[in-house]
Amino acid sequence: MLSYASFIVTPKHYVLSGMGVWSIFMADSRTNSAAGPPPAFGADLHLELRGPGLRAGLTDALREAVRTGRLATGSRLPASRSLAADLGVSRTTVVDAYADLVAEGWLTARQGSGTRVATRVPEPCRAAPDAPRARSDEHRPRYGLWTGEPDLTNFPRTQWLTAARRALTAAPHDAFGYGDARGRMELRTALADYLARARGVYAGPERIVICSGFHHGLALMAQALRVRRVRAVAVEAYGLDLYRDLLRNAGLHTPPLYVDEHGARIDDLARLRGVGAVLLTPAHQYPTGVALCPERRTAAVEWARATGGLILEDDYDGEFRYDRQPVGALQGLDPERVVYFGSVSKSLAPGVRLGWMVLPEELIPEIVTAKGHGDYMTSALEQLTLAEFIASGAYDRHVRSMRLRYQRRRDELVTALRQRAPGIRVAGMAAGLQAVLELPRGTESSVVQAAARQGLAVRGLTQFGYEVADCGWRFPERDALVVNYAAPSDSAWAGALDALCRVMP
Numbered sequence: 273m274l275s276y277a278s279f280i281v282t283p284k285h286y287v288l289s290g291m292g293v294w295s296i297f298m299a300d301s302r303t304n305s306a307a308g309p310p311p312a313f314g315a316d317l318h319l320e321l322r323g324p325g326l327r328a329g330l331t332d333a334l335r336e337a338v339r340t341g342r343l344a345t346g347s348r349l350p351a352s353r354s355l356a357a358d359l360g361v362s363r364t365t366v367v368d369a370y371a372d373l374v375a376e377g378w379l380t381a382r383q384g385s386g387t388r389v390a391t392r393v394p395e396p397c398r399a400a401p402d403a404p405r406a407r408s409d410e411h412r413p414r415y416g417l418w419t420g421e422p423d424l425t426n427f428p429r430t431q432w433l434t435a436a437r438r439a440l441t442a443a444p445h446d447a448f449g450y451g452d453a454r455g456r457m458e459l460r461t462a463l464a465d466y467l468a469r470a471r472g473v474y475a476g477p478e479r480i481v482i483c484s485g486f487h488h489g490l491a492l493m494a495q496a497l498r499v500r501r502v503r504a505v506a507v508e509a510y511g512l513d514l515y516r517d518l519l520r521n522a523g524l525h526t527p528p529l530y531v532d533e534h535g536a537r538i539d540d541l542a543r544l545r546g547v548g549a550v551l552l553t554p555a556h557q558y559p560t561g562v563a564l565c566p567e568r569r570t571a572a573v574e575w576a577r578a579t580g581g582l583i584l585e586d587d588y589d590g591e592f593r594y595d596r597q598p599v600g601a602l603q604g605l606d607p608e609r610v611v612y613f614g615s616v617s618k619s620l621a622p623g624v625r626l627g628w629m630v631l632p633e634e635l636i637p638e639i640v641t642a643k644g645h646g647d648y649m650t651s652a653l654e655q656l657t658l659a660e661f662i663a664s665g666a667y668d669r670h671v672r673s674m675r676l677r678y679q680r681r682r683d684e685l686v687t688a689l690r691q692r693a694p695g696i697r698v699a700g701m702a703a704g705l706q707a708v709l710e711l712p713r714g715t716e717s718s719v720v721q722a723a724a725r726q727g728l729a730v731r732g733l734t735q736f737g738y739e740v741a742d743c744g745w746r747f748p749e750r751d752a753l754v755v756n757y758a759a760p761s762d763s764a765w766a767g768a769l770d771a772l773c774r775v776m777p
């Protein structure tokens with residue numbers, strides 16, 4: 273039998289209307305008035321209570337409403353006592369339904385702020401409201417360990433807002449104009465200071481160009497390389513196909529360099545023809561998690577000096593090292609041969625879409641030209657906010673706090689595997705947001721599938737491998753999982769870890 277409930281979300285109150293249709297105003301759940309029609313500004317939410325069990329029916333209906341976005345992120349649910357009274361069910365039914373949804377990560381319950389829709393619900397995709405509740409529903413990913421994202425629920429909203437307010441208040445009038453294609457001087461100055469201090473980057477503000485993240489910076493670079501008639505950019509044999517595709521779409525060949533436990537095999541550059549640049553993740557190879565060893569760092573710089581080539585250094589998560597001080601950026605070895613790329617996508621959030629390039633002097637006009645042709649500049653207000661965020665010390669504090677959180681997560685991952693799957697080795701350094709779990713030969717795809725059946729989305733290392741037929745070496749037969757332990761919210765982490773351990777061979 274179907275019954276219908278209708279939530280009306282307003283800042284005021286909620287009521288019960290007759291005939292099995294509930295109209296509920298959710299924000300102040302202590303006020304309960306049956307009088308008067310719902311205010312016109314309320315958002316009507318239709319709930320279908322299905323099946324024989326009241327608790328299961330209510331849980332399903334609320335989950336569905338959150339999943340499809342009809343119950344908005346952060347909105348407050350009615351107090352259990354009031355909702356129970358209005359629905360004519362026991363309070364335990366409502367309390368249990370809420371508890372189930374908190375455990376699943378759809379809702380959060382905090383002393384003093386009630387039960388709210390979680391800021392990051394477990395399933396990113398929004399199913400059509402009437403999608404059939406088919407078998408596949410059981411298998412939808414409840415936990416995501418596959419994205420490259422940091423824990424978005426820990427975005428420092430308050431501090432960011434403070435920085436934004438200060439930045440906007442202090443912004444000169446010219447900040448609202450088109451401005452310098454290199455980006456705001458305030459941000460370039462703050463970054464020059466931060467990068468020199470934290471990453472050993474040699475960077476006067478005049479060498480820095482702001483972009484909308486690494487992806488954008490690499491696109492500008494590819495454009496400049498094409499103008500220079502470069503034909504190929506060597507890449508690490510493991511990496512994101514996104515960046516390889518970007519280079520290829522710009523008309524560049526992308527011969528791969530073999531990656532072993534010392535990082536990319538730089539010696540192989542000498543055997544490749546027409547290579548004008550090499551794209552590296554020296555501090556923490558993505559995704560295998562090794563550092564480029566000192567000899568190869570030197571060899572890379574020597575190759576660049578000898579050939580006039582460029583090293584494109586993607587320092588995507590250089591701040592996150594847990595066992596020692598982070599290794600400094602390669603750029604410090606030769607600022608005229610290394611282009612340094614950084615972004616806030618791991619340290620803050622990818623949605624901010626801010627990144628930077630620290631350029632050899634001779635490249636600055638070429639990159640500025642490329643930037644001027646396409647995306648002239650990144651939002652000045654976001655830049656000023658980030659400048660203020662860095663200059664006030666909030667960025668350092670946030671990175672330090674996230675470093676502790678991610679380190680704890682990584683430790684918990686290592687400990688859980690040691691106890692529950694002692695045969696599985698965690699490869700790579702204690703660093704970054706992802707770890708590589710070595711699996712027995714031939715098990716990778718079955719483990720990925722088993723994980724999916726547990727509601728756990730995770731990727732196999734094979735998906736990051738990149739090989740060409742005539743590269744002169746064979747890809748190692750390596751079965752592994754790439755686990756982004758940083759992505760789940762705090763409330764989802766324990767469940768994700770448990771599900772991961774359960775599928776380990």
Ligand SMILES: Cc1ncc(COP(=O)(O)O)c(C=O)c1O
Nearest residue numbers: 420485486487558588615617622
């Ligand atoms: C290897 C690597 N480089 C760079 C980035 C940052 O990219 P963007 O700044 O475009 O978000 C990421 C983000 O996930 C990454 O995985």
